[in-house]
Amino acid sequence: MLTDMYQLTMCYAYWKAGRHELDSSFELFFRKPPFGGEITVMSGLDQVLSFLHNFKFTSSDLSYIKQLIPDAPPSFFTYLSSLTCSSLTVESIPQGTLVFPRIPLLTIKGPLGICQLLETTLLTLINYPCLVTTNAARFRIAAGEDKVLLEFGLRRAQGPDGGFSASKYCIVGGFDGTSNVIAGKILGDDVQVKGTHAHAFVQSYKELKEVTFEEGTIGHSIKEKTLKYREELNWGDTHEGELSAFISYADAFPSNFLALIDTYDTLGSGLKNFILVSLALDDINYKPTGIRLDSGDLAYFSSEVRKMFTKMAAQYSRDFFHKLMIVASNDINENVLQELKKQEHAITAFGIGTNLVTCQKQPALGCVYKLVEIEDQPKIKISQDIAKVLIPGRKKSYRLFGADNSPILDLLIRENESPPEVGQRFLCRHPFEEQKRVFVTPSRVEKLSSIVWDGKNGVVGGLPTISGSKERVKSQIKMIRGDHLRYHNPTPYKVSVSDALFKFLHQLWLDSAPVLELS
Amino acid sequence: MLTDMYQLTMCYAYWKAGRHELDSSFELFFRKPPFGGEITVMSGLDQVLSFLHNFKFTSSDLSYIKQLIPDAPPSFFTYLSSLTCSSLTVESIPQGTLVFPRIPLLTIKGPLGICQLLETTLLTLINYPCLVTTNAARFRIAAGEDKVLLEFGLRRAQGPDGGFSASKYCIVGGFDGTSNVIAGKILGDDVQVKGTHAHAFVQSYKELKEVTFEEGTIGHSIKEKTLKYREELNWGDTHEGELSAFISYADAFPSNFLALIDTYDTLGSGLKNFILVSLALDDINYKPTGIRLDSGDLAYFSSEVRKMFTKMAAQYSRDFFHKLMIVASNDINENVLQELKKQEHAITAFGIGTNLVTCQKQPALGCVYKLVEIEDQPKIKISQDIAKVLIPGRKKSYRLFGADNSPILDLLIRENESPPEVGQRFLCRHPFEEQKRVFVTPSRVEKLSSIVWDGKNGVVGGLPTISGSKERVKSQIKMIRGDHLRYHNPTPYKVSVSDALFKFLHQLWLDSAPVLELS
Known part of the structure; x- marks a missing residue:
């Protein structure tokens, strides 16, 4: 019919x-x-x-x-x-x-x-x-074999089923994963489902006193050690709500801590807060995953982030900083991927939505x-x-x-x-x-x-x-x-x-x- | 999920x-x-x-x-x-x-x-x-209140469900009907389902002997009278397979005869064949519906078709020719509708697919x-x-x-x-x-x-x-x-x-x- x-x-x-x-x-x-x-x-x-x-x-x-x-x-x-x-x-x-x-x-x-x-x-x-x-295959060619490509297009797809087809066939075309949960549920092991948190999560916190944990829990250690590094590095001017949000997210996902760092001020606040929590996580033997950028000049920010990671790796002798992912996800299309290739950038993964699933071009x-x-x-x-x-x-x-x-x-x-x-x-x-x-x-x-x-x-x-x-x-x-x-x-x-x-x-x-x- | x-x-x-x-x-x-x-x-x-x-x-x-x-x-x-x-x-x-x-x-x-x-x-x-x-609302504004707008986009929609949503919401935006059968079935009386035939239908016939009917049936009268008019108008050079297809389609849908006339030669064959069958249908008290154009210069062809209809109305004193629909359906978008308004054309209805449902622009x-x-x-x-x-x-x-x-x-x-x-x-x-x-x-x-x-x-x-x-x-x-x-x-x-x-x-x-x- x-x-x-x-x-x-x-x-x-x-x-x-x-x-x-x-x-x-x-x-x-x-x-x-x-x-x-x-x-x-x-x-x-x-x-x-x-x-x-x-x-x-x-x-x-x-x-x-x-x-x-x-x-x-x-x-x-x-x-x-x-x-x-x-x-x-x-x-x-x-x-x-x-x-x-x-x-x-x-x-x-x-x-x-x-x-x-x-x-x-x-x-x-x-x-x-x-x-x-x-x-998807063209995006893969543009990005190169070594990048991780994630499909984030469900919210802009042409109808719910359009979103499902998009997720499935983007994987076929060469993507590594999708944010679409139902695609993962229906398609099984062939499809990796990925996702961390949105700006709203960061915004929902205001002060450090909003995150409290009982002594002896992971959360307690993370918070305590984070605050210690904060004092040590003299980074007390970062956004407190953002830091609270990161501590809370790390407590929920200690082995998969990937933070969105551009809610308030990418380099001045988000990056620093991520590093503080990462050092704390590493102290209790969890390896953080990386950061996500969702606005601004992706080439510039990713390079600055990488530089800071390299500096921190040296300062604290921690190798995990070299392995952190830098995910970029703001309005990326095939042309942006082609342009980024020509610039210096340090992005390791792309989250791509609208332009991929609606085939804008x-x-x-x-x-x-x-x-x-x-x-x-x-x-x-x-x-x-x-x-x-x-x-x-x-x-x-x-x-x-x-x-x-x-x-x-x-x-x-x-x-x-x-x-x-x-x-x-x-x-x-x-x-x-x-x-x-x-x-x-x-x-x-x-x-x-x-x-x-x-x-x-x-x-x-x-x-x-x-x-x-x-x-x-x-x-x-x-x-x-x-x-x-x-x-x-x-x-x-x-x-x-x-x-x-x-x-x-x-x-x-x-x-x-x-x-x-x-x- | x-x-x-x-x-x-x-x-x-x-x-x-x-x-x-x-x-x-x-x-x-x-x-x-x-x-x-x-x-x-x-x-x-x-x-x-x-x-x-x-x-x-x-x-x-x-x-x-x-x-x-x-x-x-x-x-x-x-x-x-x-x-x-x-x-x-x-x-x-x-x-x-x-x-x-x-x-x-x-x-x-x-x-x-x-x-x-x-x-x-x-x-x-x-x-x-x-x-x-x-x-859809913009297409309606571009076409004007007096045109019939039909959504034909299912085959190019982004997933089956995208096609359904498109049909439904194009009606909300101001379209009169859709070709999508499942939309009609699910949405009921609010949605008119429309459709006639494709080029394949015309191509599937070759000779007049392929259409045979028993004496006393509608089909028999249509064929007999069509051939009489063909001789009378001296239009023996039109495509015989096309004429057969039209007779066959008129037999199946005598009260809803709308023919696609551009399979072989729009003015030289399709239009003439349509007129022959229409005259025959009118003789047995069925009013034909109109023609569809799916290629070529829509403004020019529609004007030529209208001129011919006016001539035939006079020649045979048949008023139905003035009321025939002229449907156009080849790659129409908002811009084409705006341009057509500035030209002389005689189109009364538009069938619009790809550019409407995928929102190309x-x-x-x-x-x-x-x-x-x-x-x-x-x-x-x-x-x-x-x-x-x-x-x-x-x-x-x-x-x-x-x-x-x-x-x-x-x-x-x-x-x-x-x-x-x-x-x-x-x-x-x-x-x-x-x-x-x-x-x-x-x-x-x-x-x-x-x-x-x-x-x-x-x-x-x-x-x-x-x-x-x-x-x-x-x-x-x-x-x-x-x-x-x-x-x-x-x-x-x-x-x-x-x-x-x-x-x-x-x-x-x-x-x-x-x-x-x-x-």
């Missing part, structure tokens, strides 16, 4: 004309990679497979559809009530694979009625996951779902916009690799053509520009899609896991040439068609397009 | 320090209206109230939290398991009201532990609804949730960025109206101050710039917030309905001065503070901000 009304009206029209059982093929693909880049990550397949498995109209769905299409006879609802995905075959590219324009991410084969009905839902289940996984991917063949007749859609012309007929897709094992290009061929072979020259053509041709002699050839669902067995090859998909993203990014990953003006990655497909497409195009008569 | 981890860690730290029952006040507000405009629509309150009503940790939630905070003692989980929202009082501005920066949309009062826990969820439930409702609103008072002590958060300084303490908000009944400004005063009165001069100040002051003598004064939830009764005043909220948006937009609604450079709407609040804020600010020592 998570679908557009026109899928139901079309389904009824097909059924009424007796065409709902015609054998058809649809392809789901996109035309342009997001965010001005060249790469896109295939994602969302896990939820597509669950959806196919559970697809069924309930009786309450059917009564509602009866209201929408009141003239349809009872036998149409009998047909709908019997519909499942057991008549379908679905091919897909594995989750976590880098994918490129016009290559089918999913190919759906089966009766026209059910294939058409699935359009909107499949698009919904693929579009946003691909987009946000790609965004481009909030939708634009996958489409197109009919390419029906009863063995290839279908084409003509458009005044050449980019929207459909490559007709059932196809197979391959990735051709060079001697260095990096991909040279992706290739579409007709279903019955022989695939390119290792060591043999293969003519690859631009689908629309006739002069653009290249001979490729591949060192390796990879078939991109395989069957993930069939009528008999349901899911084939198991549901993709988060950790498996995440590993695949990582290895795929390592494999591709760096210039395709560049932030500014990446080298275009070629998607070609075979000579046979080129000729077939252009003949069908000429046959279908009207010749205008001018007078 | 739809929350950030740090709410749980803070809650535990409050509980461990015995501070979880401290009486606290939080405010939820935003700092900047979206989309470069001045207006924002309050939305999402209905789901906030449902959430407060249902808030409760399940035993499986508690076991998962135990994994996350392994050192917490059993009594903490006893506390969590007993938590409900029965100790809270929540004030809110009514759903559908125009709202402005810094005015609290929600004020939450109650014990610190539970108030803090709600932060992320409340932000998630308010941020996106306000954003997408505002977007600004995909997140940026509401925040801040502690403003605890145990009667006002709280302030200092920031190097003046826009981020918090206005401390519990407050009340008012809207002051001029003699023409349009709002002059919004005003924040301290909780115990007397509100401004009708006919009396009241000094209103900019919260941060001391020289900006204005005396307002209001003709009407409206208190903006009222209690929507209390511990004893739960929801107070009922859940906001879709139709009620939609009406409110409409009347609020009528009430505000047009220059605040302008697309380019709208006049800023003032949000002021009372003189007492100004002085209080600035004294607290001076007291809290450190005086730097330079040497």
Whole structure:
């Protein structure tokens, strides 16, 4: 029922004309990679497979559809009530694979009625996951392998479920953890849930007398030793409420003390208070975790913080200061990560929310779902916009690799053509520009899609896991040439068609397009 | 559980320090209206109230939290398991009201532990609804009152639930219908579900012999009469598969025939085929609905289509041609609507997807949730960025109206101050710039917030309905001065503070901000 009304009206029209059982093929693909880049990550397949498995109209769905299409006879609802995905075959590219324009991410084969009905839902289940996984992968590339990346976007997500999908697919794209508790609960060990405290926690304290502990408790030791260091370092002018908040938080999380230090004055108060409590914690054998910056000049503050840590490490001969995390989390996007790389900074982890989960730079991917063949007749859609012309007929897709094992290009061929072979020259053509041709002699050839669902067995090859998909993203990014990953003006990655497909497409195009008569 | 981890860690730290029952006040507000405009629509309150009503940790939630905070003692989980929202009082501005920066949309009062826990969820439930409702309202303003606006965004929404929220809140913002079936099913009569057919439907037909009907049926008459008109008008060169698809669709939906005419050649084939089937339908007393354009120059095509309809109305003396809808649906955004207004076009309805639901122009609103008072002590958060300084303490908000009944400004005063009165001069100040002051003598004064939830009764005043909220948006937009609604450079709407609040804020600010020592 998570679908557009026109899928139901079309389904009824097909059924009424007796065409709902015609054998058809649809392809789901996109035309342009997001965010001005060249790469896109295939994602969302896990939820597509669950959806196919559970697809069924309930009786309450059917009564509602009866209201929408009141003239349809009872036998149409009998047909709908019997519909499942057991008549379908679905091919897909594995989750976590880098994918490129016009290559089918999913190919759906089966009766026209059910294939058409699935359009909107499949698009919904693929579009946003691909987009946000790609965004996360780009953030990972921008930040570098050595940084910890945490997703903090739930509060700005587009609906509660948008927040859940974002958390899950950001992990797939290369993030280390999320602040989203429900994501951790549902997804289990694959997802680390992280979080410390907010400004409100610090603000809620005013004076040291608000934190009291019984003698002999951890809290008592922390407070006592903190005050001793405060006197020793002559840091009595820091914010007292903030210091109270840190002592209280350290008492609750002695082995995971990570403090937000910018509520009042980052260097003048927050940093000093953190150091006092850290020294106290270390005295009773707990290692503090680090600090978080949520405002101001992140490069400058992080460097100053690191300098102070180094100074303290020397002054007190305490090694833990060298290992403290510096988390930054104020309005970070891909561009900020790129800029920070060029500056001196000492940030070790980033907490990223809004710009990551809403995909600020481009909030939708634009996958489409197109009919390419029906009863063995290839279908084409003509458009005044050449980019929207459909490559007709059932196809197979391959990735051709060079001697260095990096991909040279992706290739579409007709279903019955022989695939390119290792060591043999293969003519690859631009689908629309006739002069653009290249001979490729591949060192390796990879078939991109395989069957993930069939009528008999349901899911084939198991549901993709988060950790498996995440590993695949990582290895795929390592494999591709760096210039395709560049932030500014990446080298275009070629998607070609075979000579046979080129000729077939252009003949069908000429046959279908009207010749205008001018007078 | 739809929350950030740090709410749980803070809650535990409050509980461990015995501070979880401290009486606290939080405010939820935003700092900047979206989309470069001045207006924002309050939305999402209905789901906030449902959430407060249902808030409760399940035993499986508690076991998962135990994994996350392994050192917490059993009594903490006893506390969590007993938590409900029965100790809270929540004030809110009514759903559908125009709202402005810094005015609290929600004020939450109650014990610190539970108030803090709600932060992320409340932000998630308010941020996106306000954003997408505002977007829909702006699209409505751009399109004009006389156009039909349909939301087609499900396939590009950020997650399935994002699609549902989008459909619901676009209706609140001023849309007439949606393509989203599940939205219609769940939301009932307040939401009209609309849809016809896609290009795939047209492409799935090739020849006229594919559509056959028994004599005496509607379909038989439609086909027979269509072919008669085809000969009469000498339009034998249109695409035969398209004509077959239209006949088939008209047979299924004779009283709701709306055809997508741009699959092959909009004016040369699609329009002609639509006219042929329409004439046939009219002959057997069904009135066709109209056409949809999904590509090309929408202004030009719609004008040409309207001209042809006018010509046909005259040629065949059929009035229905004047009443046909012209629906446009290709990548429409607010800017396109504004541009179309300046051109000659004949579009009567717009189907809008991606740019509406993903809020392309600004995909997140940026509401925040801040502690403003605890145990009667006002709280302030200092920031190097003046826009981020918090206005401390519990407050009340008012809207002051001029003699023409349009709002002059919004005003924040301290909780115990007397509100401004009708006919009396009241000094209103900019919260941060001391020289900006204005005396307002209001003709009407409206208190903006009222209690929507209390511990004893739960929801107070009922859940906001879709139709009620939609009406409110409409009347609020009528009430505000047009220059605040302008697309380019709208006049800023003032949000002021009372003189007492100004002085209080600035004294607290001076007291809290450190005086730097330079040497």
